[in-house]
Amino acid sequence: MPDNQSQPTRQPGWQASQLATGAIVRKPFEWGSLLPLLGPVLLFVIWDLVVRFGLVKAILLPPPADTLATLLSGMLGGDLLQHFSVTLYRTLLAFGIATAIGMPLGILLGSNVRAYSSVEFLIDFFRSTPSSALIPLFLLIFGISDINKVAIATFGAFLIIIFNCAYGVINARKQRVAAAKVMGANRWQIFKDVLFWESLQPSFVGLRSAVSMALVIVVVAEMFIGSENGLGHKIIDAQQVMNTKIMYASIIAAGVLGYTLNILFLFLERRIVHWSGR
Amino acid sequence: MSRIVNGPMFTEAPVAPFRPGPVGTHITIRGLTKYFAGWPLYENFDLNIPKGKIVSIFGPNGCGKSTLINMIAGLIPIDAGEILFDGKSLKDTRIGYVFQNYREALFPWWRTIDNIAYPLKLMGKSKAEVDRRLAELVASFDVKFDLNRYPYELSGGQQQTASIMRALAPEPEVLFLDEPFSALDFEMTLFIREKLQEVFMQTHTTMMLVSHDLEEAVYLADQVLLLTKRPTTISDILEYSDARPRTIQTLTSPSFIETKKLSLEIFQREVRK
Secondary structure, three states, X not given: OOOOOOOOOOOHHHHHHHHHHHOOOOOOOOHHHHHHHHHHHHXXXXXXXXXXXXXXXXXXXXXXXXXXXXHHHHXXXXXXXXXXXXXXXXXXXXXXXXXXXXXXXXXXXXXXXXXXXXXXXXXXXXXXXXXXXXXXXXXXXXXXXXXXXXHHHHHHHHHHHHHHHHHHHHOOOHHHHHHHHHOOOOHHHHHHHHHHHHHHHHHHHHHHHHHHHHHHHHHHHHHHOOOOOOHHHHHHHHHHOOOHHHHHHHHHHHHHHHHHHHHHHHHHHHHHOOOOOO | OOOOOOOOOOOOOOOOOOOOOOOOEEEEEEEEEEEEOOEEEEEXXXXXXXXXXXXXXXXXXXXXXXXXXXXXXXXXXXXXXXXXXXXXXXXXXXXXXXXXXXXHOOOOOOOHHHHHHHHHHHXXXXXXXXXXXXXXXXXXXXXXXXXXXXXXXXXXXXXXXXXXXXXXXXXXXXXXXXXXXXXXXXXXXXXXXXXXXXXXXXXXXXXXXXXXXXXXXXXXXXXXEEEOOOOEOEEEEEEXXXXXXXXXXXXXXXXXXXXXXXXXXXXXXXXXX
């Protein structure tokens, strides 16, 4: 919407709250803010002790410091970075295609309940089918290729996105639709001014799970479909030759990727769907 | 053998002639019928709503007060009957509607000012026209809060004020108010009640107010429409003509007390039936 005339008179209440947030208040250092670090540090220490006291064979569990060193050197220009980038690229490509098709289609289906009920079973069924079970089928269709991994991840992500977007529209607050209707909005205006916005919040929930799903499928596909690169390939390769240091480093790299994507989408959701939960 | 091609399949039932309301009628409701789950809520219901007056609707729980204004406003389809505004259909009539639940009436994805401007944009007004009307509304409502904030950043009373401004922005012929005060605290109720009265004295817009608070219903009303239990009929229509602006003193004036007492008696009679 276009800009509007500014409101020169502000209520005292607003000013007070602005002052409160704007003022620089020096607080004593809070040890409580370090609590989230406690878990990882503990895990690191226990891991280290387990290795030191030989509770697990060294071949199965390398020392944590070595593993982290492998991770860092691999990610800072090593070949782990290359595999990491390939996996990231495939995940984002699959997610991007799934979003570009799934979001408009989901919103469209959601705004036409009759259309949605006719495909509801299909969506629910394939959404409940583990996508990895379809890998052999996709192998038949696309062959052992790069496209195959992206295609199956796209498929899995697409179902999640279409489902969440459609339900977002279907569950739009009836009263907001009524409000637009009573102001004389036609079907298209109700769609673009109300239903679309109402569906954004549930859509983002869908996008977030879809990107996780895409990553899971890409990594699995990289393991089993005669792959030459990607984190999945790297992990299974390291396992075959019992190079557990590289295996653990790659697993952690995959974790970092998944976690970062999740955080990124949470951040985007807060920025775009600013009214969520308020 | 001769055949009649495209002969009539049925004969038209004779249409009852339209019965206009008395002079000064704005909305005519004729033969309104509405069934809910097979049970009649309204059956052959007739009503005249006067122009430039505030009509408060009061009645037992579940008698369909909100349903009545929702049907008139076109939010709930009717099973049979006709509703005309000065002889026009709803499609050719500008209306405004204020919901009880302001939190789910405004659009939180837009700033408050854009919410208020929305009906004007739907009408295809130019930016200059929209801005002029907004300035008018801000002046007449004497707005003291920042309209560039998002609705969820405002207090309940401020949000409901914005809802009323949005409803009034296109200068509607009829304003529907569905329990507009029920979700507000007492202070805000008083404030918005006075605002509504001010707006009404300036514009003389026809208003239909659903209320569950008898004092508030009578205080604002020119007419109190008392409904029966379902199937809903008109129990009585009380005229209340104390001069405006009505004030705290009005609440203790004999005519106010009399109207309120009478309304309560009718209401209790209907509830006990």
